[in-house]
Amino acid sequence: MTDSLSARLDAVISSIPAQYPGPGGAIAVLRDGEVLVRHTWGYANAERRIPFTPASLFRMCSITKQFTCAMMLENFADPTVLDGDVDALLPQLDEPAPGILHLAHNQSGLRDYWAVAMLHGAPVEGYFGDREAARVIAGTRTLQFQPGTSYSYVNQNFRLISDIVQERKGRSFGELLQSSIFDPVGMERAILAAETRTMPDGTVGYEGTVESGFRPAKNNIWWTGDAGLGASLDDMIAWERFIDRTRHDTGGLYNRLTAPVTFDNGTPAPYGFGLQRTTMFGRDVTMHGGALRGWRSHRLHVASERISIVVMFNHMSPAQTAAAQLLGAVLDATLPEPPFSENAVALYGTWLERETGLSARIQPMESGIRLRYLMVPEYLDNMGSDRASNPGLTLAAQGDEVRMERPGENRTGILERCDETPGEDIASLAGVYRCEELDEAEVSVELTGGVVYGGFSGILGDGRMEPLQRLAKDVWVLPCPRALDHTAPGDWTLAFERHAGEVTAIRVGCWLARDLIYQRV
Numbered sequence: 001m002t003d004s005l006s007a008r009l010d011a012v013i014s015s016i017p018a019q020y021p022g023p024g025g026a027i028a029v030l031r032d033g034e035v036l037v038r039h040t041w042g043y044a045n046a047e048r049r050i051p052f053t054p055a056s057l058f059r060m061c062s063i064t065k066q067f068t069c070a071m072m073l074e075n076f077a078d079p080t081v082l083d084g085d086v087d088a089l090l091p092q093l094d095e096p097a098p099g100i101l102h103l104a105h106n107q108s109g110l111r112d113y114w115a116v117a118m119l120h121g122a123p124v125e126g127y128f129g130d131r132e133a134a135r136v137i138a139g140t141r142t143l144q145f146q147p148g149t150s151y152s153y154v155n156q157n158f159r160l161i162s163d164i165v166q167e168r169k170g171r172s173f174g175e176l177l178q179s180s181i182f183d184p185v186g187m188e189r190a191i192l193a194a195e196t197r198t199m200p201d202g203t204v205g206y207e208g209t210v211e212s213g214f215r216p217a218k219n220n221i222w223w224t225g226d227a228g229l230g231a232s233l234d235d236m237i238a239w240e241r242f243i244d245r246t247r248h249d250t251g252g253l254y255n256r257l258t259a260p261v262t263f264d265n266g267t268p269a270p271y272g273f274g275l276q277r278t279t280m281f282g283r284d285v286t287m288h289g290g291a292l293r294g295w296r297s298h299r300l301h302v303a304s305e306r307i308s309i310v311v312m313f314n315h316m317s318p319a320q321t322a323a324a325q326l327l328g329a330v331l332d333a334t335l336p337e338p339p340f341s342e343n344a345v346a347l348y349g350t351w352l353e354r355e356t357g358l359s360a361r362i363q364p365m366e367s368g369i370r371l372r373y374l375m376v377p378e379y380l381d382n383m384g385s386d387r388a389s390n391p392g393l394t395l396a397a398q399g400d401e402v403r404m405e406r407p408g409e410n411r412t413g414i415l416e417r418c419d420e421t422p423g424e425d426i427a428s429l430a431g432v433y434r435c436e437e438l439d440e441a442e443v444s445v446e447l448t449g450g451v452v453y454g455g456f457s458g459i460l461g462d463g464r465m466e467p468l469q470r471l472a473k474d475v476w477v478l479p480c481p482r483a484l485d486h487t488a489p490g491d492w493t494l495a496f497e498r499h500a501g502e503v504t505a506i507r508v509g510c511w512l513a514r515d516l517i518y519q520r521v
Helices: 003-019 061-075 079-088 100-104 113-119 130-138 156-169 173-185 233-245 253-257 319-331
Strands: 024-031 034-045 206-209 213-216 229-231 275-280 283-292 295-302 307-313 349-353 359-364 369-372 378-380 387-390 393-398 401-406 411-417 431-435 441-448 451-458 469-472 475-478 492-499 502-510 513-520
Touching: 003 024, 003 034, 003 319, 024 233, 024 319, 034 233, 061 079, 061 100, 061 156, 061 173, 061 229, 061 253, 061 275, 061 283, 061 295, 079 100, 079 156, 100 156, 113 130, 113 451, 113 513, 130 156, 156 173, 173 233, 229 233, 233 253, 233 295, 233 307, 283 319, 295 319, 307 319, 349 469, 359 401, 378 387, 378 393, 431 502, 441 502, 451 475
Parallel strands: none
Antiparallel strands: 024 034, 024 307, 206 213, 275 283, 283 295, 295 307, 349 359, 349 411, 359 369, 369 378, 387 393, 393 401, 401 411, 431 441, 431 513, 441 451, 469 475, 475 492, 492 502, 502 513
């Protein structure tokens, strides 16, 4: 390692604990198969004063997904032989089921099960185990889109993969991970840590901030193929060294995981086998992050430079941002400044997407604009008078409509402007609405003291009542800032439908679970 590289890495490493404050963390940087940085700080358990070390077990959360796909590929040379098993686990689906590769590439068309769980009344911090997961998944009747035509992040895609493979092989998912991945790679402490309430070595994930104080995060989800991996920093270093060691083997495991993936129409897909494909600093990168209440992790690999980076926080700071800083330090590169922006006034306002019924709020910012549509806000800083874009999204005004292009999802949506003037009879919104698609799940809308509230009920219980926020005429959102998983699915759009002036139904959805119709009871 050169002196200049060492100085750049030292500068970033020394700044990260202050930039991303919390109980503890861990960082690894590798190049050409050699470890440049293996660094930990703080506490794995602040109450018991257990230090964070390279051997501390950590919840890798959604980084698990690539290991689930690796286990599948190691046990089935042709995974499509499992297509029929997917169909069997969706007994009520009234259209062709997705195939196993649709699951692995997040092209299944399924609605995400922990988002749907909130529609079934799941308590925010309630227990969600195998039984609850099976009930939600087995109740699937329709898809959001035809498999292979688009992208949507869906956790149970990977739970289904792990369930199917362990059933076929007659061995538990944990045993299959051990024999297929952990032992050959040399991940000596890695385990399947499906129960999120505890870790065997006492490591704890924390919520909070420096201002509010940190407290142990409460998790009650039972994760498997979607987010169940427990691994130490040294385990992840072993994984990265294995990737580099097998880089020339065209049939090697990571080369199979990173093979090009397309949608059905041949368009390249930016996600496949539990890995995101993207570019950073002009280089092709494969990567994935992980997040659960109290835990944040991120790993990335730049094959052309033989660089790997792993970041782990046992708190809620953005690990992906820290990973990007480290990569910039290794490459001696900085992100380009955003281009000059005009005022895209034609885009501002509240919109409803025609295809999905989801709300879209476009607001001016000091530099660029903010779009509230997905789980978290998106920012666009390349603007003209009637359009705005970022690397993964373009908005273009077309009269009273906005064309929203999302190439990573292989789709284009049309946003229709909403009537933001007051005037609807809000008392007429009150009532109980029922969704046939979700086993008679209900949403209750009540008016109390002039304020409109809403809450979901279903097979998992009665969710809390939340004050609804009006966006436009007959378009409201039910806030969901906290849910079973992290991140919460975001605001639920409630688009009320009227016939002869009377409210008859609500079109309900968020990006993870779209286009569900609730009829007034």
